[in-house]
Amino acid sequence: MDIAKLRTLREFADRGSVSAAARALHCTPSAVSQQLRALQAEVGLPLTEPSGRGLRLTDAGRALVARADDVLAAVAHAEAELDAYRSAPRGRVRLALFPSAALLLLPGLLSRFAERPGLDVEVRDVDMTPKDVPGLVADFDIVVAHRDELAEPFGTERLDVVHLLREPLDVALPFGHPLADRDRVEPAELAGEPWLGVDVGYPVDDVLRSLAVRTGVQPAVVHRINDFRVTEALVAAGHGIALLPRFTLDTRRVLRKELAGIRAARHVEAVLRPGARTRPAVAAVLADLRAETTAVTAS
Template sequence: MDLVRLRALREFADRGTVHAAARALNRTPSAVSQQLRALQAEVGIPLTERTGRRLRLTDAGWALVRHADEVLSSAERVEAELDSYRSRPKGAVRVAMFPTGAELLLAGLMRRLTPVAGLRLECRDIDMQPNEVPALLADYDIVVTHRDEQMPPFDDARAEVVHLLREPLDVALPAGHRLAKRRKVPLTDLAEESWIGVDVGFPVDDVLRSLAVRTGVRPTVVQRINDFHVTERLVAAGLGVALLPRYTLGPHSGRRWVRRPLAGIRAARHVEAVLRAGASARPSVAEVLAALRAEATAIG
């Protein structure tokens, strides 16, 4: 049943006349009368009757008033609950992150959100390529993704993109490698190396393709591993060289391998938060997004 009509019925029951109900509802008497007639047509039984010049409720009308009190009270509680979501962060926010993005950002994000009462973060790590982001937005409020520096920014009219940080890619070399003592390593000096790469289509792989363009030599990729911790161990064992993100892994352990910046090429991945257009208007989503930006700023 129409809530506007039920409110008109309740006001009429409480105030006794159509004119009084109209004043309470800030409507004209004719508008209130029309609402009462429409409600009566909707339920299919008489709700009011004439006694002389006055209009009064029938027994069915009074029965409906009692139920209208319950319905309108529930509607008011729902509206109050929704107002609380509109005015302050509350409820669940679903976030998808690529795995090393989660390693880089998730712990700090959770710490920043711990003091926010009523907000619940639900995060999943998903090994995603940039072209998979739009589909993920169907299930997640925020998708934290990454792209190669040479790749154009994510572009979708239905989405909002927030840049979080630029993370340089360094070359990881076994400790005894011929280039390990260099302060920086030109990409062209690595043309003949065996590489530990990542799956085709992921940002780090794009830099290896740049190597082919600059040197005319196609890199020899001996393994494609998306877990950078596994890659660290392979490099340390002298089984190849690799490109690794600077902030995610932090300082390497021991002297088993060394990290060196690349020379002569800008090599990095951009970490971005992607949301459906308008999603950041929700206070809870805006709170999580602000915490993500603060954490990324602290890192980069």
């Protein structure tokens, strides 16, 4: 089977439509449709079927996509072996991070990348939910993602997941709060407090929801703000309390209190396509991510 046709099939599977696959492959939708038809004729089985105004994969198509991942990973591995003959990792790596991970890691990461001549890292911060991650992996070589530690893991047969850290979520209180002198606070002590949350579907909201299930204390969310620096400013001004990630929380602006009797945290993970880290350039960026994570969480 032709590699280009398998790559077209994978892009269609990852992106869900012919037009989106065409944009990713920098070609026309008709060219994508032609490639899919040619591959279907080659295997002698229907790989797609009508679904509304578009197409979806058949069972045979989904099975072939899984095998296409193996084939394309093997091709990537072969290309990586050739790249290994170079003296240092080279080429472009596309890296996406959710904003608070960028706040935590990116300053040090950019310094590390600068010490790797020949490596070109293109970085974007993306406000992502866990369900967005598989689609982002289609656009980026590495996606730094986060999820509630009680949520289902990202790990599927079509994703390669590398754990970076477990980050506790602590309660942020304004200075002068009645619980200011406590090292840890009980969830029941926060009943009736106005909470500053994030949009539904993001990991911190998932933690708040699981907190309610486990303790029976239903947080009253009065505002939903995704920018943690804005949330800190609102907490500092006395407009509510919030669950915020420990390693980026600015304790010069707000008080940080651990939750007693309950584990509240998110996992931060690097997510890649299978075989992606066989590329020396991608492996180098992944190594820098691990090193920077260790450095900032140990300080």
